[in-house]
Amino acid sequence: MNNKALNIVKRVxxxxxxxxxxxxxxxxxxxxxxFSFNTLxxxxxxxxxxxxxxxxxxxxxxxxxxxFSVGSRIILAGLVGIHMSQFMGVIGFVLGVVVTSLIxxxxxxxxxxxxxxxxxxxxxxMLLIFESIATIYQKKFTVIVTDxxxxxxxxxxxxxxxxxxxxxxxxxxxxTKFGYQIKAIGGNEAVARSMGIKAVQLKLLTYIxxxxxxxxxxxxxVGYTGSVTAKTSMQSMQSCFTPMMGVMIGMNLASCNPVVxxxxxSFCISIVGSGLVALGIESRLQNVVVxxxxxxxxxxxxxSDRLSHLFSRKxxxxxxxx
Amino acid sequence: xxxxxxxxLALAMVFCLVACGGGNDEEPETPxxxxxxxxxxxxxxxxxxxxxxQKPFKYGFISWGTADEHGRTLAAATxxxxxxxxxEFVMDGSAVSAEQTIAAAENLIQGGCDIISFCTYAGExxxxxxxxxxxxxxxxxxxxxxxxxxxxxxxxxxQDPYFVGTANEDQYSAGYDTMQxxxxxxATDVIVVKYGVNIPTCDDRCEGAYDAAExxxxxxxxxIVAPEDYKAAMQxxxxxxxxxxxxxxxxxxxxxxxxxxxxxEAGKSDYVIGAFDYFDSMGExxxxxxxxxxxxxxxxxxxFTAVMGINAFFGTPLSEEKYSIVIPYLTLTSYEDYELYIxxxxxxxxxxxxxxxxxCFPVFNPDVTLESFQEFVSNWSIEDIAARKGAEA
Numbered sequence: 039m040n041n042k043a044l045n046i047v048k049r050v051x052x053x054x055x056x057x058x059x060x061x062x063x064x065x066x067x068x069x070x071x072x073f074s075f076n077t078l079x080x081x082x083x084x085x086x087x088x089x090x091x092x093x094x095x096x097x098x099x100x101x102x103x104x105x106f107s108v109g110s111r112i113i114l115a116g117l118v119g120i121h122m123s124q125f126m127g128v129i130g131f132v133l134g135v136v137v138t139s140l141i142x143x144x145x146x147x148x149x150x151x152x153x154x155x156x157x158x159x160x161x162x163x164m165l166l167i168f169e170s171i172a173t174i175y176q177k178k179f180t181v182i183v184t185d186x187x188x189x190x191x192x193x194x195x196x197x198x199x200x201x202x203x204x205x206x207x208x209x210x211x212x213x214t215k216f217g218y219q220i221k222a223i224g225g226n227e228a229v230a231r232s233m234g235i236k237a238v239q240l241k242l243l244t245y246i247x248x249x250x251x252x253x254x255x256x257x258x259x260v261g262y263t264g265s266v267t268a269k270t271s272m273q274s275m276q277s278c279f280t281p282m283m284g285v286m287i288g289m290n291l292a293s294c295n296p297v298v299x300x301x302x303x304s305f306c307i308s309i310v311g312s313g314l315v316a317l318g319i320e321s322r323l324q325n326v327v328v329x330x331x332x333x334x335x336x337x338x339x340x341x342s343d344r345l346s347h348l349f350s351r352k353x354x355x356x357x358x359x360x
Numbered sequence: 361x362x363x364x365x366x367x368x369l370a371l372a373m374v375f376c377l378v379a380c381g382g383g384n385d386e387e388p389e390t391p392x393x394x395x396x397x398x399x400x401x402x403x404x405x406x407x408x409x410x411x412x413x414q415k416p417f418k419y420g421f422i423s424w425g426t427a428d429e430h431g432r433t434l435a436a437a438t439x440x441x442x443x444x445x446x447x448e449f450v451m452d453g454s455a456v457s458a459e460q461t462i463a464a465a466e467n468l469i470q471g472g473c474d475i476i477s478f479c480t481y482a483g484e485x486x487x488x489x490x491x492x493x494x495x496x497x498x499x500x501x502x503x504x505x506x507x508x509x510x511x512x513x514x515x516x517x518x519q520d521p522y523f524v525g526t527a528n529e530d531q532y533s534a535g536y537d538t539m540q541x542x543x544x545x546x547a548t549d550v551i552v553v554k555y556g557v558n559i560p561t562c563d564d565r566c567e568g569a570y571d572a573a574e575x576x577x578x579x580x581x582x583x584i585v586a587p588e589d590y591k592a593a594m595q596x597x598x599x600x601x602x603x604x605x606x607x608x609x610x611x612x613x614x615x616x617x618x619x620x621x622x623x624x625e626a627g628k629s630d631y632v633i634g635a636f637d638y639f640d641s642m643g644e645x646x647x648x649x650x651x652x653x654x655x656x657x658x659x660x661x662x663x664f665t666a667v668m669g670i671n672a673f674f675g676t677p678l679s680e681e682k683y684s685i686v687i688p689y690l691t692l693t694s695y696e697d698y699e700l701y702i703x704x705x706x707x708x709x710x711x712x713x714x715x716x717x718x719x720c721f722p723v724f725n726p727d728v729t730l731e732s733f734q735e736f737v738s739n740w741s742i743e744d745i746a747a748r749k750g751a752e753a
Contacts, residue, residue: 068600077599080625084592173427181640183617192625263591264617265641268427271456276588311592315582316600 052293056335057305064313071316081308083193086200087262088304090255092281092288093207096300097244097251099285100224101237103157105245107146108252108281109274110168115139115256116266117172121179123187131187135260136253142168143249151242165272172268183264191261203254208297216243280307283332290336306331412675414723417447419666420468422461422478425453428614429638430656433706434504438477438662444713445670445721458485465490465501475500475669477662480508481559487513494522500672502526502665505658507684509560518682524672525683527665527737529658531561534689535568538634538653539608541693543576545652547606547632551597552583553590553619555611565610565636579603590615594622606632613654614639620650636689643702647695657690657705657740664737667720676722678730685733688740697742704745715748 065072072078091108098105115138122134142164150160189195211217219240222230231237260266284307288299310331314323338345419442426432435451442449450473452464461478465486468476476499480487487508494501503526508514517523542550550573554562566583573580581601587593590612598604605628607619613635623631631650638656645651664685671677690705692698704710717724719736745751 071599080595080599084589084595087589087592173425176427177432182644183641262621263589264621265614265639267614270425270427271454271460273456280588308592312596312599315584315593315596318582318600320583320585 049293053291053298053302056287056291057302057309060306060309060313064309064316067313068316072313077312081305081312083196084308084312085301085305086196087191087255087258088281088284088308089301090200090203090251090258091278092285092300092304093203093297094248094252094255095278095282096207096211096285096288096296097220097248098157098241099282099289100220100296101241101244102224102227103150103241103244104161104282105146105157105248106161106272106275106278107142107164107168108161109277110165110172110269111139111142111146111249111252112256112259112277113266113268113274114142114168114172114175115253116260117175117181117268119256119260120181120183120187120266121175123184124179128186128189131260132257135256136250139253139256140246140249143245143252147242147245147249150245151238154238157241162272165275169268169270169272169274173270176268181266183260183266188261188264190257191259191263195261196258199254199258203251204297204301207251208295210247211297212295216240216247220244280304280328283307283328286332287335412671412723414446414674414721417445417474417670417673418472419447419449419670420465420471420473420476421449421451421662421666422455422464422468422476423451423453424456424481426451429640429642429706430613430659433638433659434662437659437710438666440709440711440713441663441666441670441716441720444711444716445667445674445723447670456482458483461486462489462493465493469493469497469499473499475502475666475673477502477504477665477669479503479505481505481556481561483558484508484510484513484560488516491517491520491523495520498522500524500669502669504661504665505529505561507531507560507564523682524668524677525665525679525685527661527668527685527687528561529661529687529689531564532568532571534636534655534691535565535608535610536572537568537691538565538636538655539569539572539578540576541653541691542606542608542632542634543572543578545632546630547578547634549579549581549601549603550606550608551581551594551601551604553587553594553607553609553612553615554583554585555609556586562610566608569608569610589618591618591622594619595626598622598626598628602626605630606634609633609635611636613637613642613656616645616651616654617641620645623650638701638706642692643695643698646692646698652693654692655689656692657701658687659705660710660737660740661687663711663716664720667716667733671721671723674721674723678722678728678733683730685737687737690740690742692742700742700746700751704749704751710745 061072095108115135118138119131119135122130146160146164149164150157190199219235222235223237223240227237281304284304285300287303287306289296291299291302307328310328314327421435421438423431423434426435439449450468450471452468455461455464461482465476465478480503490501500522502524505528506526507528552566554566556562570580581604582597584593584597609616616633616635619633632652633650634653636655638654642651642654664687690701692701720728720733722728
């Protein structure tokens with residue numbers, strides 16, 4: 039029992055070590071900013087927005103799907119929600135966002151499963167379609183985010199939704215047949231198929247379940263930014279890159295579950311971005327540093343066996359010399 | 361009979377040789393040449409009857425689309441001029457990069473457009489290729505909201521007989537005036553938010569703002585450039601510079617809501633936002649005071665560049681040289697200004713076809729000159745709209 043408790047403590051410490059180290063470094067450089075409760079809260083809030091999108095992508099990414107239509111789906115669902123809120127208030131907003139998000143996810147998933155096209159291509163195609171629809175649709179009404187629908191993107195609404203989403207996704211990912219099958223497909227699709235798991239159907243389901251979580255992200259996004267603007271020519275794709283990086287870090291954090299890891303990964307990216315501003319580094323270099331951070335992290339993680347082998351060999355050589 | 365036939369054949373051969381060789385002996389006809397042949401249609405001498413004529417045409421307009429307020433009104437305002445001149449309006453709204461701008465130009469030219477116009481908001485790299493395309497296809501072209509920064513490109517297009525000119529706002533002065541108005545509203549420590557890099561329009565606005573700030577003793581704390589998430593970027597800047605009490609948005613005015621939210625969540629209620637480019641919720645923001653200055657209404661840059669291109673196509677150019685006209689912004693600083701703009705410019709046509717015909721096109725009014733045209737353009741303001749529409753400014 040003691041060992042088990044010790045193991046849990048060790049895993050928690052390992053999990054929070056990465057963001058803690060990054061945060062500590064920034065705190066040492068700018069203690070006035072980073073050793074402040076308000077700054078920490080702000081970073082966490084920014085992270086929640088990224089994580090919600092990341093969680094929506096987690097199911098798909100776990101089975102090797104890369105769907106770049108996520109940003110365009112948030113925009114279109116947000117626009118429908120805002121439009122419906124002008125007739126039905128908050129209920130209309132929530133209904134509009136959730137139903138639209140599910141429909142769009144279903145269409146994207148059906149296109150992938152029905153046409154047997156690689157997920158990246160399907161994502162690009164759907165992105166172009168959704169962006170165009172959003173552009174045409176936005177002209178039909180005035181896009182104004184009222185205070186009553188903005189509550190989901192502000193405290194405490196954003197915290198409540200994030201906690202609800204966390205509980206749901208944690209249970210679905212770790213304690214359901216669907217979650218186990220995802221892990222099986224992600225681990226080795228051929229073996230999973232031989233075990234009777236219907237891979238195509240399961241992947242279609244990841245789109246729909248991801249779409250449900252994406253609706254929560256869209257509710258938050260609309261309130262957080264206070265506006266939604268249709269984008270064209272794949273500009274909406276940008277909004278899925280950072281959450282995707284967070285998920286990648288999360289999936290590679292061995293010490294914790296990918297659900298928790300995605301949050302930690304997004305938190306690290308948020309802190310790095312903020313830290314660069316605090317250090318007065320030109321904002322154009324921020325993406326370079328965030329990209330390098332990801333490369334270094336994944337590079338170290340991916341080559342950990344080779345690195346540990348290299349270090350142990352050198353250690354042995356040093357012992358032999360002595 | 362044989363002799364007669366031989367003579368006829370010989371004459372036919374000579375005729376063919378003359379016809380084929382003619383092109384080598386003479387300079388190719390260019391629009392400037394044809395303008396020269398038809399005499400100046402009244403550019404410098406307003407009393408003469410224009411030699412050109414109104415004829416059917418297709419006008420190709422390139423932009424990023426019509427999803428936002430500025431894109432929508434820009435396309436509508438360009439149509440005011442095209443319709444006033446009796447042409448057909450065709451739009452390609454897919455140009456968000458230099459490559460896509462070139463592709464849009466190709467598509468419109470292939471679609472039979474006689475005149476095209478575009479902007480270099482995605483960079484100047486598209487200009488040489490479009491110039492080449494237009495020369496090959498004998499299509500007149502203009503650029504709206506553009507001042508070419510690269511001297512070699514400017515030199516190159518100056519040699520292009522189909523390039524007519526540009527229309528642009530005085531970006532530097534607009535940036536300067538905006539910062540001045542922001543200072544009057546209480547701005548002392550400012551975060552600058554740029555929507556792109558190496559974009560002359562954006563850079564000039566910022567240069568004006570920086571100069572005004574220096575003169576007025578305003579601190580320019582930090583520059584955010586093209587962030588993915590405006591609110592998060594502003595929050596980060598506010599954490600690093602907690603003394604900030606203002607934001608200067610050099611474009612993408614729609615992000616004012618995100619910037620305002622960042623101020624509010626940082627616990628600041630007394631802040632100043634000055635921005636460029638109109639957006640949907642600016643009325644509400646002007647009303648509740650979260651937005652102090654918004655510059656826009658430069659959709660008429662589309663109207664007036666259309667006028668320039670159409671006049672060249674009609675054979676009645678307003679100048680023998682390439683020329684640029686300067687367009688003022690409609691600067692809104694109150695909800696009343698906003699209401700006027702919405703009623704008479706956004707939802708209605710700020711200019712009637714008759715007003716445009718009488719003030720912009722020599723084929724309709726031979727007295728129109730470049731000077732009178734520039735004067736007409738310079739009048740563009742909330743007060744001018746109100747006066748012409750009989751409303752109170």
